[in-house]
Amino acid sequence: MTTDPTTTARPAFPGGTILGYPRIGRRRELKKAVESFWAGRTDAVDLEIAAGTLRRDTVRRLVALGLDPDDGSVPGSFSYYDQVLDVVATLGAVPARFRDLIDPDDGSLEPEGYFTVARGRGEDAPLEMTKWFDTNYHYLVPEISESTPISFADHRVVREYAEAKEAGVTTRPVLVGPVTFLALSKAADDAGEGFHPLDRLDDVVAAYADLLRALAAVGAPWVQLDEPALVTDSLDVPADRLHAAVNAAYRTLASGLAAATDDEAGERPAILVAAPFGGLEPDGLALLAATDVEAIAVDLVKGSVPATGPVPGLATKTLVAGVVDGHNVWRSDLTARLDVVDALRPLGAGAVAVGTSTSLLHVPHDVDDEVFADAAPGRTGGTTLDPRLREWLAFADQKVGEVTVLARAVTQGRDAVAAELTASSQAVASRVTAAGVVVPAVRERAAALTDADFARGPYAERAAAQAARLGLPPLPTTTIGSFPQTPEIRRARAAWTRGELADADYTAAMRAEIDRVVELQTALGLDVLVHGEPERNDMVQYFAEHLDGFAVTANGWVQSYGSRCVRPPILWGDVQRPAPITVEWSAYTASRTDKPVKGMLTGPVTILAWSFVRDDQPLGDTANQVGLALRDEIADLEAAGIAVVQVDEPALRELLPLRRADQDEYLRWSVGSFRLATSGVDAATQVHTHLCYSEFGEVIGAIDGLDADVTSVEAARSRMEVVPELRDAGYSRGIGPGVYDIHSPRVPSAAEVTELLQLAVKSIDPALVWVNPDCGLKTRRYAEIEPALTHLVAAAREVRATL
Numbered sequence: 178m179t180t181d182p183t184t185t186a187r188p189a190f191p192g193g194t195i196l197g198y199p200r201i202g203r204r205r206e207l208k209k210a211v212e213s214f215w216a217g218r219t220d221a222v223d224l225e226i227a228a229g230t231l232r233r234d235t236v237r238r239l240v241a242l243g244l245d246p247d248d249g250s251v252p253g254s255f256s257y258y259d260q261v262l263d264v265v266a267t268l269g270a271v272p273a274r275f276r277d278l279i280d281p282d283d284g285s286l287e288p289e290g291y292f293t294v295a296r297g298r299g300e301d302a303p304l305e306m307t308k309w310f311d312t313n314y315h316y317l318v319p320e321i322s323e324s325t326p327i328s329f330a331d332h333r334v335v336r337e338y339a340e341a342k343e344a345g346v347t348t349r350p351v352l353v354g355p356v357t358f359l360a361l362s363k364a365a366d367d368a369g370e371g372f373h374p375l376d377r378l379d380d381v382v383a384a385y386a387d388l389l390r391a392l393a394a395v396g397a398p399w400v401q402l403d404e405p406a407l408v409t410d411s412l413d414v415p416a417d418r419l420h421a422a423v424n425a426a427y428r429t430l431a432s433g434l435a436a437a438t439d440d441e442a443g444e445r446p447a448i449l450v451a452a453p454f455g456g457l458e459p460d461g462l463a464l465l466a467a468t469d470v471e472a473i474a475v476d477l478v479k480g481s482v483p484a485t486g487p488v489p490g491l492a493t494k495t496l497v498a499g500v501v502d503g504h505n506v507w508r509s510d511l512t513a514r515l516d517v518v519d520a521l522r523p524l525g526a527g528a529v530a531v532g533t534s535t536s537l538l539h540v541p542h543d544v545d546d547e548v549f550a551d552a553a554p555g556r557t558g559g560t561t562l563d564p565r566l567r568e569w570l571a572f573a574d575q576k577v578g579e580v581t582v583l584a585r586a587v588t589q590g591r592d593a594v595a596a597e598l599t600a601s602s603q604a605v606a607s608r609v610t611a612a613g614v615v616v617p618a619v620r621e622r623a624a625a626l627t628d629a630d631f632a633r634g635p636y637a638e639r640a641a642a643q644a645a646r647l648g649l650p651p652l653p654t655t656t657i658g659s660f661p662q663t664p665e666i667r668r669a670r671a672a673w674t675r676g677e678l679a680d681a682d683y684t685a686a687m688r689a690e691i692d693r694v695v696e697l698q699t700a701l702g703l704d705v706l707v708h709g710e711p712e713r714n715d716m717v718q719y720f721a722e723h724l725d726g727f728a729v730t731a732n733g734w735v736q737s738y739g740s741r742c743v744r745p746p747i748l749w750g751d752v753q754r755p756a757p758i759t760v761e762w763s764a765y766t767a768s769r770t771d772k773p774v775k776g777m778l779t780g781p782v783t784i785l786a787w788s789f790v791r792d793d794q795p796l797g798d799t800a801n802q803v804g805l806a807l808r809d810e811i812a813d814l815e816a817a818g819i820a821v822v823q824v825d826e827p828a829l830r831e832l833l834p835l836r837r838a839d840q841d842e843y844l845r846w847s848v849g850s851f852r853l854a855t856s857g858v859d860a861a862t863q864v865h866t867h868l869c870y871s872e873f874g875e876v877i878g879a880i881d882g883l884d885a886d887v888t889s890v891e892a893a894r895s896r897m898e899v900v901p902e903l904r905d906a907g908y909s910r911g912i913g914p915g916v917y918d919i920h921s922p923r924v925p926s927a928a929e930v931t932e933l934l935q936l937a938v939k940s941i942d943p944a945l946v947w948v949n950p951d952c953g954l955k956t957r958r959y960a961e962i963e964p965a966l967t968h969l970v971a972a973a974r975e976v977r978a979t980l
C-alpha cells in the first residue's frame with residue numbers, strides 16, 4: 178500500500194527529539210555490570226536487572242529533561258555492547274563458528290553468546306572491530322555470506338519497547354538501517370568470489386519487515402533506522418549501488434507495509450530515517466524524500482541542505498533538523514541554530530522538528546556531574562573544572578535541554594524563549610573574549626613558521642647516523658609503548674587523585690612499575706625498550722592534563738568500544754606546554770638500562786581526534802599549536818639523551834573527511850602538524866610513529882608523508898597486507914608490521930609469528946623491517962604478554978638467521 182501523495186505530514190516530534198543517548202551510564206553502571214558478568218561475579222539475571230534499571234532511569238530522565246513521553250520522541254537506543262552487533266543478533270546473522278550459541282528454541286543470542294561473538298572464544302576469533310564513521314567509537318564488523326542465516330530472530334528490541342512503555346514512556350526504537358548494516362559488513366570467509374554483503378539486501382529487508390510488524394503489534398508509533406552510509410563516499414560501495422539499495426529497502430519497508438495512523442493500527446510504525454555524520458548532498462535527501470518514509474533526520478552541523486527549492490516528496494514528511502551538535506560539547510548559539518532551521522523553509526517539508534545532528538552517544542552525560550571551582554584545575558584525573566567552562570559546555574543532558582528550547586521557538590515563536598536565547602548568546606560571546614582562548618605568544622610563534630620547520634634532512638643521512646648510534650641487529654624487536662595497566666596501577670592512581678597517596682609515593686609506585694617493565698624486556702631480549710606508560714590514565718588525557726588550553730573531566734566518560742570508555746579532554750584555548758611532560762619518566766627508564774629507550778608521545782592529530790576540539794578556528798591551526806608543544810617536548814627528550822622517540826598517530830585515518838573532496842586539505846594539515854612536531858631533531862635521533870585501527874589504503878601516501886624513520890602498523894589480522902601496499906606506494910623507510918594481535922587474549926605461537934614475519938620480509942627489503950606487536954599492551958595481562966613476547970623474540974631470531 179502506498180501513501181496518498183496528497184495527504185500532508187502528521188507533524189512529528191513537535192517537542193524535539195534526539196537521535197540516541199549514552200548507554201554506558203552516568204557512573205559507568207553498564208561497564209561495571211557487564212565486566213562483573215564476564216568475570217563470573219554476577220549472573221545473567223543480575224546483569225539484566227542492572228541494565229533494565231539503567232534503561233528505565235534513562236527514558237524517565239529524558240522525559241524529565243523535556244522530551245514528550247507519549248509520541249516516540251524518546252529514543253530507545255540501549256545496547257549491551259554495540260549497535261551493529263545488535264543487528265547481527267536481531268537477524269541471527271552470526272558467523273558459522275558461533276552458530277552453536279543461538280538458542281535453538283527462540284533464535285535468541287543473549288547474553289553469553291552475544292558477548293562471545295564480540296570477544297571471541299578459544300580459537301574462534303571475535304568479529305573484527307573498526308571505527309564508526311569519523312568517531313572514536315568502534316563497531317563490530319558483521320561477516321555475511323550467501324549462506325548466513327538471516328531472519329527476525331532475536332526480539333530484544335520489542336521487549337525493550339514494552340519495558341519502557343511499562344515504565345510510562347513510549348520510545349522510538351533505534352536500529353542501524355538495513356543498507357548501512359550491509360554496507361559496513363564484510364564478506365565472510367565462506368563467501369563466493371565477487372560476493373558483496375549487499376547481495377543479501379532482500380533477505381535483510383524481509384527480516385526488518387518482520388521486526389517492524391512486531392513493533393506495530395505492540396503499538397510502537399515510530400522506529401528510527403540509521404543510514405549514515407549515505408553521508409560518506411569512503412565505503413567500498415559505489416554511490417549508485419548504495420542509492421539503489423536505499424530505494425529498494427525503503428520501497429519494501431515503507432510502501433510495502435501499511436503505516437499505522439492515529440486511528441488505525443498498521444503493519445508498521447512510522448519510519449524515521451536518520452543520516453548523521455555529514456551532509457546528504459548531493460542527492461541523498463531527494464532519494465529519501467522520494468520514498469514513503471514519514472520522517473528524515475539530517476545532520477546540519479557537519480552538513481547543510483542547499484535550500485534551493487521544494488524537494489519532491491518532502492511535503493508529506495517531517496524533516497528532523499539536526500542542529501544541536503551530537504559529536505562535540507560546546508553550548509549551542511541558539512539564535513544561529515534557529516536561523517539554520519528557518520533556512521530549511523524553501524525545501525517545503527510537511528513539518529520541521531528540532532533534533533541532534535547525531536546520537537548523543539559520543540558526548541558525556543551531564544555537565545552537572547563535574548565539579549567547578551575557582552581554584553586551578555586539579556592534577557591527574559582532575560576533579561575540578563574552570564568555572565567559566567560550565568557556561569560554555571553542553572553534554573548530553575544539556576543538549577536535550579537545547580533541543581526542547583529550540584522546539585518551543587519553532588512551535589511558539591522566538592519570543593517564547595527570549596531569555597534562553599539571550600543567555601545562549603552571552604555564553605557564546607564570553608568564550609570569544611575569555612583569557613586563554615587567544616594567547617598572543619602562541620599566535621606569534623605559529624605565524625612565524627616557515628617551510629623549514631616542517632622538514633628534516635635526507636633520509637639516507639639520517640639512517641646512517643642512527644645505525645651508527647644505535648647499533649641494532651637486523652629485524653630489531655620492540656613494543657608499541659604501553660605494558661599492562663594492572664589493577665594495582667589504577668588503584669594507586671585513584672588513591673593519588675583522591676589525595677590519599679602522596680606525590681612521592683605515587684612516583685615511587687610508578688617507578689617500581691617501570692623497573693619491572695625494564696627487567697621483563699631485558700629478560701625477553703627486546704632490542705629497543707619502552708617505559709610501559711604506567712603513569713598514563715590514557716594516551717591523550719594524560720597529555721591534555723599537562724598542556725595549557727585543555728580541561729579534563731572527572732566523570733565525562735564516553736564509550737569507545739564494548740565496556741571500554743574514555744574521558745575525552747576539552748580543548749578550549751590556545752595550547753602551550755608549561756613544563757616538560759615525559760622527560761623525567763623516560764630519563765629514569767634510560768638510567769635503568771644500557772639498551773636504547775624509546776621516548777613515547779601522542780601526536781597532534783590523535784590528541785585532537787580524541788579530544789573535544791574548539792570550533793572557533795580551523796583544526797589545522799589548533800594542530801600546529803599542539804605540534805609546537807610536542808616539538809619542545811621532543812627537544813627536551815633529545816637533550817636528556819633519548820635516541821629514539823615514538824610519536825603515535827593511531828587516529829590519522831579516523832579524522833579523514835568522509836567526503837573525498839575534503840580529504841586532500843585534511844591530509845595537508847595533519848601530516849604537516851606531525852612533521853612540525855618531529856622535524857626539529859638531530860639526524861641521529863630516530864623518529865618512530867605508530868598507527869592502528871585502520872584501513873590504511875586511503876592514507877598510505879600520507880603515512881609516507883609523515884617522514885618518520887620507522888612506522889609501526891597494525892597488520893597481524895590482515896596477514897601483513899599493508900606491507901606490499903606501503904612498498905608499492907614508494908615507502909622505503911623502517912616498517913614494523915604488527916606480528917601479534919593484542920586485541921585478543923590469545924597467545925600466538927612462535928611458529929605463527931615466524932610465518933607472519935616471513936611474509937613481511939618477502940614483501941619488502943628485510944633491512945627495513947622491525948618486529949613488534951600490533952599496538953600497546955595496556956589492555957592485556959602479564960600472563961598473556963610474557964609468552965607472546967617470548968614467541969615474538971624467538972621468531973625474530975629465527976628469521977634473522979635466514980637473512
Ligand SMILES: Nc1nc2c(c(=O)[nH]1)N[C@@H](CNc1ccc(C(=O)N[C@@H](CCC(=O)N[C@@H](CCC(=O)N[C@@H](CCC(=O)O)C(=O)O)C(=O)O)C(=O)O)cc1)CN2
Pocket residue numbers: 313558662664667668670671713714715716717718737738740741742743744787870956
Ligand atoms: N582516548 C583513547 N581513545 C582510543 C584509544 C586510547 O587508548 N585512548 N585506543 C583505541 C581503543 N580504545 C580504547 C579506549 C579505552 C581503553 C581503556 O582501557 N579504557 C579504560 C579507562 C582508562 C582510564 O581512563 N583509566 C583511568 C581510570 C581508571 C578507572 O576506571 N579507575 C577506577 C578506580 C580504579 C580502582 O580503584 O581500581 C574508577 O575510576 O572507578 C586511570 O587509569 O587512571 C576502561 O574503560 O577501563 C582502551 C582502548 C582507540 N581509541
Ligand code: MET
Pocket residue numbers: 657658659716777825827867869952953954955
Ligand atoms: C592506540 S595506539 C597506542 C599507542 C601507545 N603508545 C600504547 O602503546 O598504548
Ligand SMILES: [Zn+2]
Pocket residue numbers: 657827867868869870951952953
Ligand atoms: Zn595502537
